[in-house]
Amino acid sequence: MTIASSEKVSLPVGLYTATDSHTIHFHQLQRSTSDRIRNRRVNERTGKEVELDDIVKGFDTGDEYVLVEPKELDEIAPGRSRSLEIEGFVDLADVDPIFFDKTYYLGPRGEEYSKVYSLLEQALAKAGRVGIATFVMRQHEYLVALKSENGLLTLHTLHWADEIRDPKKEIDTLPGKAKASEEELTMAEQLIGAMSMDWDPEQFHDTFQEKVAALIEAKKAGERVEKAEPAAEPTSVVDLMEALRASIERAGSPKDTGGKATASGHASTSSKGAGRKPPAKKRIRSAPEEDLTGLTKADLYKKAAAANLPGRSHMSRDDLVKALTSART
Known part of the structure; x- marks a missing residue:
């Protein structure tokens, strides 16, 4: 594939899958046997298996089916794109995250294209913009964003605008902007501050x-096999202020400081009793290590x-x- 623009700048690149799934896949078996269960194409009226060549696609209009032959779809399907035609460049911040779908890595197709590849990557990074383009892959047309990311070019497939659902139509329980007092809003902000952390995806695992x-x-x-503990039952929040205050105390509880945590998550100590000799540490008897x-x-x-x-x-x-x-x- 080649990245191209109306200014006749072209860059041959290779497309590489950027993500993988670690889902464990199972086969279907008949209970008490090792016999695989296979899916079959069966006529729901006769119960007889149907050959693949005898199957056509049908679109349900409500009153009838409109039949479409597989070759008819092949005839109108666009051919695979040889180039990625960039329509223009937009601010990355203007593209709502809900539009992003799958991610691919792009690499230069040959050492002779390394310089122009690096030049485009650096320019996109400095400008904070992404290239918007369309291309065809596997008989599907895609809207994509060409992005600079950690020293390489990435390609993100985007949802089309009419694929994004309106949340106001999907969720009938949206509260809008609920009325909250200044104290409640301040405590909610303090809770966010107390639970602030650096983003490290390695901390999370499936x-x-x-x-x-x-x-x-x-x-x-x-x-x-041990069964999992049942999930805790949700409790009704009667007093929002009390719930926020308790959450802040839990989030900001001191671990090594020996002081009481404030709402902002910092530890504080009292001057009362300053200079008093701290009590001697008690000896802790360690439990014997388990024999693995x-x-x-x-x-x-x-x-x-x-x-x-x-x-x-x-x-x-x-x-x-x-x-x-x-x-x-």
Whole structure:
């Protein structure tokens, strides 16, 4: 594919998938057997299987079906785009995040295009703009944004404007701007301040998929599977101020400062009793470390998931023991 513009600037690039899914996929089997279940194309009236060549597409108009042959769709489908024609450049901030769909990496198709590739990436980064274009892939036309991101060019497919649903039509319980006192608004802002954090996606992981993997390992080993704790029942908020105050106290609770946290999350100490000798620290008897060698692989995996050990899904039982032991030291 080639990035092109009306000014005849062209840049051959390769398109690479930027994301992947770690969802665990299952086959359908008949219970108590290893027999796969296959989906079949069956006539709902006769119950007989239908050959692929005998299937046409039908659009339901309400009163009847409009039949469309597969070759008719092929005949009107646009051919695959050889170039990405940039219509213009817009401010990135003007593109609402709801429009973004999938992301692809772009790389120069050959060393001779490295300079123009880098030049376009740097110019987009400095301008804070994205190139808007359309192109065809797999018989579908896409609206896309060409963006500079962390030193490389990325291509983001965008939703068409008429694909974005109106939230006011979709949600019939929107409150609008609820009336709130200055004190309530201040405390809500303090809660946000107390819970402020740096964005680090590595801190978050798909715990359910890890539990599914642990479930599979446990069933392979013939071990008993522990059920998850039931979710806490939601409580009705009677006093908003009291709920905000409690949330701020929890969010700003001190860990190492020894002082009481204020609403902004900072610890404060009292001058009363200053100079008084602090009490001697009590000796804490540490519990004996658990013997990991006696645990099943499923139990070891659970502990590795709790410790957020990288690469645990590919480790053998012995590897899990070594990794967990190293993590203790």
